[in-house]
Structures are given as structure tokens and as C-alpha cells.
Amino acid sequence: MNGQHNYKVTVEWTGNNGTGTSNYKEYERNHSIIVNDKMEILGSSDSKFRGDKTKHNPEDLLVGSISSCHMLWYLHLCSEAGIIVTDYIDNATGIMIESSNGSGRFTEVTLNPIVTVKEISMIEKATDLHKKANELCFIANSLNFPIYHNPVSKLEKQ
Structure with a gap:
């Protein structure tokens, strides 16, 4: 590839x-x-x-792209490591600072993924794999601001 x-x-x-x-x-x-x-x-x-609040804006799409790319790499890594993920949700946030001349830039994005795994023995490795997913994420590698991670891994309810 x-x-x-x-x-x-x-x-x-x-x-x-x-x-x-x-x-x-x-x-x-x-x-x-x-x-x-x-x-x-x-x-x-x-x-x-002056935009339409019911439509997607570039800023939301940027944060969504970062979160989506991270999730896809993360799920890939989990499948290779034998970690069975049964649920994944990320409430990602981004901070953009507007300059006095009207321009602006993102200063950070924080991913807050909550991952549900099949077995308790998978929790530690599931949490650790977020670091590797960030290293591999195409979008994260293309940006000039930090992406922070606050992952939570939990056991699937039986």
C-alpha cells in the first residue's frame, strides 16, 4: 500500500x-x-x-477528520493485536484562535475516545494503542498543532 x-x-x-x-x-x-x-x-x-448553523463547517469537519482517522487506525491496530472492540465513541474538541486581522488557526484538538472491549485482559493494551494510532494517522501527521488524547477503555457489559 x-x-x-x-x-x-x-x-x-x-x-x-x-x-x-x-x-x-x-x-x-x-x-x-x-x-x-x-x-x-x-x-x-x-x-x-455568518454561516448556516444547520450545515457542516470546515472547522467541524477538520476535527471530525482527525477523530475519524484516529479511530480507523485504532480499530485496525486492535484487530491486529487480538483486541475485540465492541463499541467506540469519541467526543472530540478543537480550539481555534481568531487573530485580529480575521485569520485564525487551530491550536489543539483533543480526542476523548471511549472504547468498549470484550475482555478485561484487553483493557491495558487497548488504552496503549491510542499512542500508536496517533503516530500512524494520516491526518494527524499533516497538522502543525498538537492532538491530545484522553482515552477510556472499559469492559463490555455482560
Whole structure:
């Protein structure tokens, strides 16, 4: 699986209310994120930046991408290690700081995965594998801010 992988995404602005960007308050930030053969994602900016709060914004999608990539690597590592995961949920958070000129940047993301395993003997190794998953995560390796982890591993209810 070594080598280059290419991705193609189309982002189409759908927020022209008839006058384009003639005035900052006259257009919507709505857009569609389109990837061939996949469900369309309806996007906007964060509501703090005049966006539609019912649509996905780039900041939420970034935090979600980090969490999702970590989970997929983690489950892969668990399956290789003989750890049977029966449930996984992550309530991830991110902090973005806005600058005086209107730009901004993420300063950190914290993953809070709660992992349920089949047997008590799997709990310690299940917790330890989060470190390795972070080292392998494609998204985490592409970022310039820290990603923290507060994993909890617990036993499946019998």
C-alpha cells in the first residue's frame, strides 16, 4: 500500500442570492462538498462567521477528520493485536484562535475516545494503542498543532 494516493473533491458555492458578493451581508456561505459516488455534504461557514448553523463547517469537519482517522487506525491496530472492540465513541474538541486581522488557526484538538472491549485482559493494551494510532494517522501527521488524547477503555457489559 505504499505510494501516492490522490483525492478529488469539488466544492461548489450555492450561496448566491442574485447579487453575488456585491455586499458582505448579501450572500450566503452555503456550499456543497462533492466527491464522486458519495453523498453530498452541505456546508457553510461557522454561524459566528455568518454561516448556516444547520450545515457542516470546515472547522467541524477538520476535527471530525482527525477523530475519524484516529479511530480507523485504532480499530485496525486492535484487530491486529487480538483486541475485540465492541463499541467506540469519541467526543472530540478543537480550539481555534481568531487573530485580529480575521485569520485564525487551530491550536489543539483533543480526542476523548471511549472504547468498549470484550475482555478485561484487553483493557491495558487497548488504552496503549491510542499512542500508536496517533503516530500512524494520516491526518494527524499533516497538522502543525498538537492532538491530545484522553482515552477510556472499559469492559463490555455482560
